[in-house]
Amino acid sequence: MSSVKLYVYDLTNGMAKQLSMQLTGKQIDGIWHTSVVVFGKEIFYGQGILMTQPGRSHHGQPLQVIDMGETALDQDTFNDYLAEMRTHYTADKYHLLDFNCNSFTDDCIGFLTGNSIPSFVKDLPTDFLSTPFGDALRPTIDAMFRRPTPGAVPLAPAAGSSSSPDPQLTASILQSATSQAEAGTSVNTGQPSSSITAPIHMITNSATFNNFVRNNKAAVALFTAPKTCPPCRMIEPVYERLAEEKGSHGGKQGAAFATIDTDAGVSRALSAEWGIRATPTFIFFLNGKKIDELKGANQTELRSQVDLLLFQAFPPHPHTSLSLPSVQALSLNPILFTQVPAFDAVLSKQIGFIDTQESWPSSGPTKDQVKVTISGDVMAYLKARYPSSGTADSKAKLPSAETDVLTSWTQATAIMSLALPIESLFPIADLWRLAFLDPAVCTWSATLTPNSPPSFDVINTLLPKAILALDSPAKGARNYILIVLRLLCNMFSNLTLAHKIIRAHTLRDQLTVLLIPSLLHNDAMVRTASASLAFNVAAVLQKDRVDGVRSGGIQLDNEEDLADWEVEVVTAVIEAVDREKESEEVVHRLVASLAFFLRLAPFYESHAKPLLEVLQSRQTLRSKLSGGEGWKVENGIQKKDIRKLVEEVADKLCA
Structure with missing residues (x-):
C-alpha cells in the first residue's frame, strides 16, 4: 500500500491570478501543472515522462498538495505501467492545452486509485478557451507546440486585437508557462515539439476510461492498433478531424473523443473488458451508457454515427427531446x-x-x-x-x-x-x-x-x-x-414534384388559395380531400426537417420564405379542427398535419408558439375529445389512436 498525492503547481508563478481578469474577463487562478507522488517518487509529463524526488523538480515547491487516497497496487506493477505509458506520453505529443501533464496525471491517478484529478485542473483549458481572449490565443499556443514548416514565421498575438489588450504581457505569460512546462527535462530533441492534431484523450486503463465515459454527455472511444493494423492508420486522420470538428474542446458543445492503443500491454485488459476482438472498433456512449458500436474503417458510417450521437445528446430543436410516440408513429407516406x-x-x-x-x-x-x-x-x-x-x-x-x-x-x-x-x-x-x-x-x-x-x-x-x-x-x-x-x-407521390409545388412561390400560393377555403367547405368529402392535401404538404416538410436534423441541423436559409406561409396554413388547420363536427377521420388528418407543421418548425418560438397561444389551439384540440354542441358523436372522438394523437399534440406541441 502506498499513499497517492497530487502536487499542483502554477506555471505562471502567480501572473495568471493577478492578470487573468484584466486579460480574459474571467478569474483564472493559475495555469496548472500537476504531478503524481507515489512510492516515494514524483512523476510528471513534459518532454516525456520524468521522475524525481518529491518537491525536487524544476517547478519547486507545489502550490497545493491533494491527498488522492491509497493504491492497492505494488511498485513493480506501477513501474510496468509507466514503461508502457512512455510509448504514449512522448515529447512530441505535448501540448499546453490538449495533451499535457494533467492528462498524464489523470491517467496515473485513475490507474492507481480509480479516481480522477480535481475538475478545477481538468476544466482549465475549457474555461480559458471559452473567453474571447483564449479563443484568439489558440492559434498562438498551437504554433508554440507544433513542429514548424521550414521558413514559417511563428505566430504571435495580433497587436491591437480587441481580444489581446496587451500583446507583450500575453507573450510574457505564455512564455513563462511554456518554459516551466518544458524546462528541467532529461530529454531534448533539439526541435520544437509537434502537437497531436486533435483534442483526443489517450487512455490506457479502466479507471480513467470509466471517468471519461461518466464525465462526458457524449463520448466516442476508438480501440486501435496503429503498429500492426493498416486500417487503423488509415482511419486515424479521419478520426482526428472529427474530433476537431465535433469535439467539446474550446467551450464548444460536442462529443469527447478517446483513443485506446490495444497494442500497449496496459490497455489490453481494458480492451478485453469491452470485448474488443478487432481493430479499429469505435464505441459510442450517451450519458455514460454504451449505445452503439462500429467495427472497421468506414469513414461515412463513422461520421454518421458521430452525428447521430450528437443529435441525441444535444437535440437541435426543443421538440426533439419530447416523447411523442403517437406523432412518431405517423407515416410520412402521402395520402393517395x-x-x-x-x-x-x-x-x-x-x-x-x-x-x-x-x-x-x-x-x-x-x-x-x-x-x-x-x-x-x-x-x-x-x-x-x-x-x-x-x-x-x-x-x-x-x-x-x-x-x-x-x-x-x-x-x-x-x-x-x-x-x-x-x-x-x-x-x-x-x-x-x-x-x-x-x-x-x-x-x-x-x-x-x-x-x-x-x-x-x-x-x-x-x-x-x-x-x-x-x-x-x-x-x-x-x-x-x-x-x-x-x-x-x-x-405528392413523387418527392421531386412535391418539392416543386411547395418551394415554387406561384404554385404554392395557388395551392394555398385552394386549400384554405376547402378545409372549411360544407361538403364532407371536399374537407376530407383538403385535409389529406394538408397532411401531404406537412409530411414533405417533416421528412425534410427530420433528414436535416439527422445530418446536423435544419438549414434555416431554406426555411425563411416558408415561415409566414406556414403561419397562414396552421391558422387555417386549427380553425378547420375547431369547426369540424362530423368526421373523426378529417380531425385525424388535420391534427396529424398540425403535428408535422409544428414538431420541427425552425421558427417555432418566434412564429408558431405565439400564434398557438392566440388561437387557443390547446383548448380547441382538447374540445374534440369531449364533444359538445353540434358534434356528431356526443362524447367526442372515439377511436383510441386518434384520441392519443390529439392529446399529444395539444399537451406537448401546443402547450
Missing part, C-alpha cells in the same frame, strides 16, 4: 386517391360535354382532335396501366406514359379549360388524377419550368380553374374541386 373509375363512363361523359359545347376556340386543337386524343392514346395508356376497375396498384410493374402522349393530352386539356365551363371539366381532371400515380408523369411535370407554355403545364391549367370553382354554386363545380384536391394529393 387510387380508386380507378369506369373509364368508358368517364370518357362518354367528357365527350358529351365537348359535343354539347357550341363555341370552340379558333386556335389550338379542334373538337375532333381533342376527342381523338382522349379516346385514343390517353385511354389506351390508362387502360393498359389500370386494366380493371378497383384500386390502382402503385407497386406493380405498369406501363408509363410517353412524352408525346402527355404533350398532346396537356394541349387538349388546356383547350378544354378555355372552351368548357368548370363543371364540365371534372372527368378530364379525374383521368389526370390517376396519371399522377405514374412516376413518369410526375417526373415529366417536375421538369417543366416557369417559362414553359401554359398549354404544356397541366397544373397551371387545372388548379386556377379549381380556385374559380370555389365561388360557383353548381354541383359540377363541387365535383371539380374535389377531383383537383385529390389530383394534388397524388402529385
Whole structure:
C-alpha cells in the first residue's frame, strides 16, 4: 500500500491570478501543472515522462498538495505501467492545452486509485478557451507546440486585437508557462515539439476510461492498433478531424473523443473488458451508457454515427427531446386517391360535354382532335396501366406514359379549360388524377419550368380553374374541386414534384388559395380531400426537417420564405379542427398535419408558439375529445389512436 498525492503547481508563478481578469474577463487562478507522488517518487509529463524526488523538480515547491487516497497496487506493477505509458506520453505529443501533464496525471491517478484529478485542473483549458481572449490565443499556443514548416514565421498575438489588450504581457505569460512546462527535462530533441492534431484523450486503463465515459454527455472511444493494423492508420486522420470538428474542446458543445492503443500491454485488459476482438472498433456512449458500436474503417458510417450521437445528446430543436410516440408513429407516406373509375363512363361523359359545347376556340386543337386524343392514346395508356376497375396498384410493374402522349393530352386539356365551363371539366381532371400515380408523369411535370407554355403545364391549367370553382354554386363545380384536391394529393407521390409545388412561390400560393377555403367547405368529402392535401404538404416538410436534423441541423436559409406561409396554413388547420363536427377521420388528418407543421418548425418560438397561444389551439384540440354542441358523436372522438394523437399534440406541441 502506498499513499497517492497530487502536487499542483502554477506555471505562471502567480501572473495568471493577478492578470487573468484584466486579460480574459474571467478569474483564472493559475495555469496548472500537476504531478503524481507515489512510492516515494514524483512523476510528471513534459518532454516525456520524468521522475524525481518529491518537491525536487524544476517547478519547486507545489502550490497545493491533494491527498488522492491509497493504491492497492505494488511498485513493480506501477513501474510496468509507466514503461508502457512512455510509448504514449512522448515529447512530441505535448501540448499546453490538449495533451499535457494533467492528462498524464489523470491517467496515473485513475490507474492507481480509480479516481480522477480535481475538475478545477481538468476544466482549465475549457474555461480559458471559452473567453474571447483564449479563443484568439489558440492559434498562438498551437504554433508554440507544433513542429514548424521550414521558413514559417511563428505566430504571435495580433497587436491591437480587441481580444489581446496587451500583446507583450500575453507573450510574457505564455512564455513563462511554456518554459516551466518544458524546462528541467532529461530529454531534448533539439526541435520544437509537434502537437497531436486533435483534442483526443489517450487512455490506457479502466479507471480513467470509466471517468471519461461518466464525465462526458457524449463520448466516442476508438480501440486501435496503429503498429500492426493498416486500417487503423488509415482511419486515424479521419478520426482526428472529427474530433476537431465535433469535439467539446474550446467551450464548444460536442462529443469527447478517446483513443485506446490495444497494442500497449496496459490497455489490453481494458480492451478485453469491452470485448474488443478487432481493430479499429469505435464505441459510442450517451450519458455514460454504451449505445452503439462500429467495427472497421468506414469513414461515412463513422461520421454518421458521430452525428447521430450528437443529435441525441444535444437535440437541435426543443421538440426533439419530447416523447411523442403517437406523432412518431405517423407515416410520412402521402395520402393517395387510387380508386380507378369506369373509364368508358368517364370518357362518354367528357365527350358529351365537348359535343354539347357550341363555341370552340379558333386556335389550338379542334373538337375532333381533342376527342381523338382522349379516346385514343390517353385511354389506351390508362387502360393498359389500370386494366380493371378497383384500386390502382402503385407497386406493380405498369406501363408509363410517353412524352408525346402527355404533350398532346396537356394541349387538349388546356383547350378544354378555355372552351368548357368548370363543371364540365371534372372527368378530364379525374383521368389526370390517376396519371399522377405514374412516376413518369410526375417526373415529366417536375421538369417543366416557369417559362414553359401554359398549354404544356397541366397544373397551371387545372388548379386556377379549381380556385374559380370555389365561388360557383353548381354541383359540377363541387365535383371539380374535389377531383383537383385529390389530383394534388397524388402529385405528392413523387418527392421531386412535391418539392416543386411547395418551394415554387406561384404554385404554392395557388395551392394555398385552394386549400384554405376547402378545409372549411360544407361538403364532407371536399374537407376530407383538403385535409389529406394538408397532411401531404406537412409530411414533405417533416421528412425534410427530420433528414436535416439527422445530418446536423435544419438549414434555416431554406426555411425563411416558408415561415409566414406556414403561419397562414396552421391558422387555417386549427380553425378547420375547431369547426369540424362530423368526421373523426378529417380531425385525424388535420391534427396529424398540425403535428408535422409544428414538431420541427425552425421558427417555432418566434412564429408558431405565439400564434398557438392566440388561437387557443390547446383548448380547441382538447374540445374534440369531449364533444359538445353540434358534434356528431356526443362524447367526442372515439377511436383510441386518434384520441392519443390529439392529446399529444395539444399537451406537448401546443402547450
